[in-house]
Amino acid sequence: MHTLKIVLRSWWRNKLFVTISLVSLVIGITCTNLLTAFVLYEYNIEYNNPNRNRILRLIQTLPFAQEEMQGTFVYHESVPEIISQFPEIEAALRTQSVTHTKIRVDNEDFSDLNLLSADSTLEKFFPIETLTGKVKEALTHPGTIAISQEVAKRCFGTTDCIGKLLEIPQSGKNTYRIVAVFRLPSQSMLHADMLTSLNAPEGITCSILLKQGTDIDTFRQRFEATELPTLLGKGYYHTLSLQESYFNTALQDSDQCIEHRQKALLSVGLLSALLILFIGCFNYINLSFSRLLKQIRTLHIECLLGATHRQIRWQLFVDTFLMVIIAFMLSILLMSDLLASFNAIITAKLSLSYLFSSQVLPIILLFVIILSIVPAEYMSRKIHTLSESSYRSFFTGRKKQRIVAALVTLQFIISIGLLSAFMVIRSQMDLIEQEGNRYKGIIEFSIVDSAHSPLQTWIEEIKPITGVESIVPSRSGLYPMSMAVPRKGGEENDLLMLELYEVCPDFLSIYNLELSDAKQTFNLLPRTPIPAIINEAFIRYLVPAGENPIGQPISKYIPEENEKGTIIGVIKDFKKYSLTNNIFPLRMLLHETPQENFTTLTIQFDEKNRAELIDHIRRLWEKKYPNTPFEYTDPHKILMSYNQEVTDFSRILLMYASISLFLTLFGLFGITHYAIRQRIREIGIRKIHGASPWQILWLVNRPFLCYIGIAFVLTIPVICYSMNYWLQQFAYHTHLGIIHFLLPLLFTICITLLTVCLNSYRAARNNPVESIKCE
Known part of the structure; x- marks a missing residue:
């Protein structure tokens, strides 16, 4: 004590x-x-999963665009054939997910839910805590469903909801009887709000559970060397463990209920x-x-x-x-x-x-x-x-000064380094936001039955709504169907995906799509029977080098008899997914008037009226389709969600860069406080010999400016190397510039001078006689 x-x-x-x-x-x-x-x-x-080390996910490698992409899609018919060839496999799990599902309970809608359809073996692969009922029943009996604890409380206010009904309008079987309420354990990579049985004809993903004692490395080598039925015929699968799958963000995962x-x-x-x-x-x-x-x-x-x-x-x-x-x-x-x-x-x-x-x-x-x-x-x-x-x-003495100088320099290295890294990531984020600006204030939705409610009727009813600026019909909006086509000079199975658009010319302006030669394109538009536009990626992947595709039929580059269009223009590439992926080529047919197969409306509006607009359209929808919930697509939200990792990086580095700078300056305040107290007599003597307050301030600040200069020189090569390495993962990325380093340097200098001067100004203004007496 x-x-x-x-x-x-x-x-x-x-x-x-x-x-x-x-x-x-x-x-x-x-x-x-x-x-x-x-x-x-x-x-x-999956820490709480006892079988996590015995589970493998099946992956196919498909040659799309200019890079090979790994995907989890597996045809349901091929799974029994795959499993039968490997006695080491104890069980297989097929799953299919539907995200952003909307359900209806007692005429009240609940949205943004994840529905997972799975085999009855699901509980062998992912532990599920059953609160009431039996999850197994939902996985084996069509028309039944298990819901999570959160959904039960959100929809019914209690977990005591066994036997109650809910509707899922998107599914073939609309009404489901609740037979279980479950809870997923913490650290689960499975994110599902509802579980139901899998329909056999559906396309699925597949995971396998190996028997106890199986040498996983040996099995994976043999499995990946065995020819099996794939999407392109006979081929080879790869496998990923659960942890490998979780940390593989480049994986094209068909199961959106699996997190990465x-x-x-x-x-x-x-x-x-x-x-x-x-x-x-x-x-x-x-x-x-x-x-x-x-x-x-x-x-x-x-x-x-x-x-x-x-x-x-x-x-x-x-x-x-x-x-x-x-x-x-x-x-x-x-x-x-x-x-x-x-x-x-x-x-x-x-x-x-x-x-x-x-x-x-x-x-x-x-x-x-x-x-x-x-x-x-x-x-x-x-x-x-x-x-x-x-x-x-x-x-x-000098030893202490050298130690303090080294430690303070290290602090500045950390602060300037984090700030510079944040500036680079912020530039990449700006690139994403710049691309996202074309999608702000735009939504799309597809009508269910154009015969019951014609497209033109929808346009006439939406135009008068407050805030609506323009409406453009198209076949499928910004996210069309795709077709696999062979690339130029490629082998039969060397495929890439071609996006197939059918739109009206106003579609280009509503999304601010830039034509390489707009004057030429609009001159050819009325004179061409079936005008088509391609993008820059189409030229890179499908048009022979040096050839001008303008005026050429689409069928010249795509071996498809149904392609009748003639190319009249080229639009610059635009990004709508992650910037880590290359842009796929596209073919866009232009129609002066809406066609019979047009089912999508793209609406541009004033962001201030977003809530009122969507609510108004929802009420119109419910009058026309009372049994189908209204769903719309927000292209800006989709783009930002695909690039969420960059946002996370930006946030975490901003947070820690700010904290590091705050702590560095907080420490500098204390160091200068003690340093000035120890040198108070020296400062007084200098003033007696004619030193001005500004000279005293320079005397105190000079060492810290030297520390910042040394830190800056040491930081630049490290940040250049590390951030260049990070940027290489993006197919479209910003470039390092002097501004990424000068702004953090100037900011650090200004804040440091302010902090040090707060302590030293009083000493510089003190009466030197009193300073000597105090010492």
């Missing part, structure tokens, strides 16, 4: 040191613990958190140097009063250990407050209970013990052996 009192008194006399040290350590520990928990959660995906996560996000997040912790520790170390002189004087006085070396060491140990432990306790409170925001920023699913689970808590405790005991033991052994003269020679 006596030692604790001494430590607390020391803290009270050094309140600035304690405040900066605690804030730095609390923020550093909080960031590191949250990111550590997040990384553990993601890497241990970008592995690089985990690495960047954890690295950022560790860098924040380093900054917090550097602040603590730098301030300790400035505090130790007074502490050594106090220790020598205690020795003169009879304190033993053991007592001194224990006091120093408690001082350092207690600081870290209090910081850890405060970080727990901060973690609980920030958990919801953290989950929202990086789309995580962490809970407070998980932070204290057996997966995370031992790691955090080990980390805190190392962080507290190791420095405490070192400081207690080192300091009590130093005399005041030894301290002055070591900690106030």
Whole structure:
């Protein structure tokens, strides 16, 4: 207790040191613990699945566009033939998912739900906790369904809903009887709100469960070397474990109920958190140097009063250990407050209970013990052996200056590096948003029965709605059907997907699609019987090099008899999915008037009237199709969802770059405060000899500007290499520029000068005589 009192008194006399040290350590520990928990959660995906190491997903490699794409689509007829050739397989699971499903309960609609149709073997592959009823019954009896606990509470207000009915208008079987309520365990890569039985004729994905004791590596080699029925005939499958599948964001997954996560996000997040912790520790170390002189004087006085070396060491140990432990306790409170925001920023699913689970808590405790005991033991052994003269020679001479300079430079390296990385990612995000601007204020929807409600009737009823700017009919809108065609000079199975549009000319203007030669195209439009437009990707993949396709029939480049159009123009490539993928070629037939097969309306409107417009169209829809829920497509939302990973990167780096800069400047404030106190007499003498306040400010700021300059020079090559590597994953990406590095540099310089000047200005304006007296 006596030692604790001494430590607390020391803290009270050094309140600035304690405040900066605690804030730095609390923020550093909080960031590191949250990111550590997040990384553990993601890497241990399917942690509660006892069969996770025996499950493999079947993957086909298909040559689309200029790259091979891995997809999970498997024809249902081929699954029994595949399974029969491998006795090591214990069970197979076929699934099909429908996302954004809308259900109706007692005339009330509930949307954005995920429906998973699966074989009865589902529970062998993914653990499912049954709350009421039997999930097995929903997977084996058509017309029955199991719903999640969240859906049950949302639709019925309770989980006691067995036997009740719900409608799914999109499905062939509209009405389903609820036979079970379930809950998925935490860390499940399966995200399903409803479960029902699989219809055999449906296209599906397939996973296999191997028997106990099977050598997975040997099996995978044999499986992938065996010729099996694929989408293109006889071919070869690849396999992915659950974890490999989870971290494969390039996979074209037909099962949208299976989640994926970008592995690089985990690495960047954890690295950022560790860098924040380093900054917090550097602040603590730098301030300790400035505090130790007074502490050594106090220790020598205690020795003169009879304190033993053991007592001194224990006091120093408690001082350092207690600081870290209090910081850890405060970080727990901060973690609980920030958990919801953290989950929202990086789309995580962490809970407070998980932070204290057996997966995370031992790691955090080990980390805190190392962080507290190791420095405490070192400081207690080192300091009590130093005399005041030894301290002055070591900690106030050039060695101390070099140590502080190195630590402060490292802090600036981290801050400038994170800011520069954020600037590059922000530029990539700007590229995505720039492409997304063409889709803002636009929705599409398809009518169900044009005979019952003609397209022209819809147009006349929607035009008068407030906020509507234009309406364009088309066959299938922005997301048309595709056809597999052989590329130029390719083999029979060397295919790529060709998108088939049929639109009116106004479709080009509503989406701001840019023609390479608009004047030529619109001159040829009225003179061509069946005018067609292609994109730049069509020329790259299907038109021989150097050939002008204008005026040529589409059939010249596509071996399809039904293609009758003549090319009259070329539009520049536009992105509507992830920028990591190459754009597919397209063929767009132009019709002056809507055709009989046109079933989609594209509506451009004022964003201020979005809610009222959609509500108005929904009411019109319900009058015409009372048994079918209204659904629409938002192209801007789709584009942003496909590029969500870039958004997550941008958010997490902005968050940690801001925190790192804040901690660095917070530490600089403390360092300059102690430095000016130690040099107060020097400053007074300089003023007596004629130094101006501006010269004093330059004297104090000059070292920090040097540190920033050194940090900037060291940071540039690292960031250039790492961010260039990151950008290579995108088929369409921004390019590194000087602005990505100069803005963080200038921002850091300005904030640093402001922080240091806040401390040094008063000393520069003080009466030099009073400054010398104070010393």
